[in-house]
Amino acid sequence: MSRKLAYRNLPQLFLKAREELLCHFRPIISHFGLTEQQWRILRTLSETEQLEPREICEICHILSPSMTGVLSRMEEMNLVTRERMPEDQRRVIVRLTPKSEQLVSELGPLIVEQYKVIEKAFGAELIKELYEVMDRVIAAERGPIPRVALPPKKDWSAL
């Protein structure tokens, strides 16, 4: 027994590494009463002025059903405005409010400062390689990757 698989759990490593990073930013973000997802959206919108929900989903890696709730709460908090497009009643435009513009202008520099602290601690070399490898992983996804054949479904509840 106690046999290990041939490959270490790579997604789990990502999870851990991500958490090691994020724990240095989380206190800053929550200090301003924001969640991590809300900050992702604010940051994105501050760099793009206006976006549609599905674009925000794509960029911020938040699924559509989650986005509905997140945007509702942010609208409630007066962080964003939602406006239907007249020419296509299905689509919606999301924008920052003056309040959140102000918020980003105060929060943003702190985030950058923390990045510099981390870069110093980790070494600029490591950070550079990190960005590089991540980009290669994401780019590698361009070719279709086959999926292993799955056995017929089995009724595990019986056991």
Next chain:
Amino acid sequence: MSRKLAYRNLPQLFLKAREELLCHFRPIISHFGLTEQQWRILRTLSETEQLEPREICEICHILSPSMTGVLSRMEEMNLVTRERMPEDQRRVIVRLTPKSEQLVSELGPLIVEQYKVIEKAFGAELIKELYEVMDRVIAAERGPIPRVALPPKKDWSAL
């Protein structure tokens, strides 16, 4: 306006890269009626025989309050057993059931096979560097990293 921060959102890159990987495993895992977290726990237990909840939390990167629910459901599904330690009534021992041992022995090889497929598509080189950089990020966390000074709290709800 539209000014970008000096650093790209690194945690978000991790999120994306992780998803690019995980999407190749998720179908396999859910084919067996498991969630991603349940598989993390099963895999870990299969490599260690028995563990306490807080150890599983640490290894699998699941917070304690989530773990309570996850383990309850897994116990309900007859995937694990929970047993209080006699010598310390606070602590609990979690073990695999024969059913889940069987499940792991069928699922595990498929996971390994999928890793090989991915390694072939990404290039063994990239995978190797990936593991290496991740380990360095996690190891870099050994030294205490200072936190930027935060301004006094402000009542943003007023705006």
Next chain:
DNA sequence: GTTGACTGGCTAATATGTTAGTGATTGAAT
């Protein structure tokens, strides 16, 4: 003009993440 495929945001149901706090238990210090 109607049909039919499609799109985009949404709801519903369930599982997990996050933060704060509870209660029983243990072990060390009094």
Next chain:
DNA sequence: ATTCAATCACTAACATATTAGCCAGTCAAC
């Protein structure tokens, strides 16, 4: 023996993740 801090699993409340499906709006083909 009693106090006290620490530990561990758990609960509560809320936010988000995940999967499935719904519904109105659009657009092209008929």
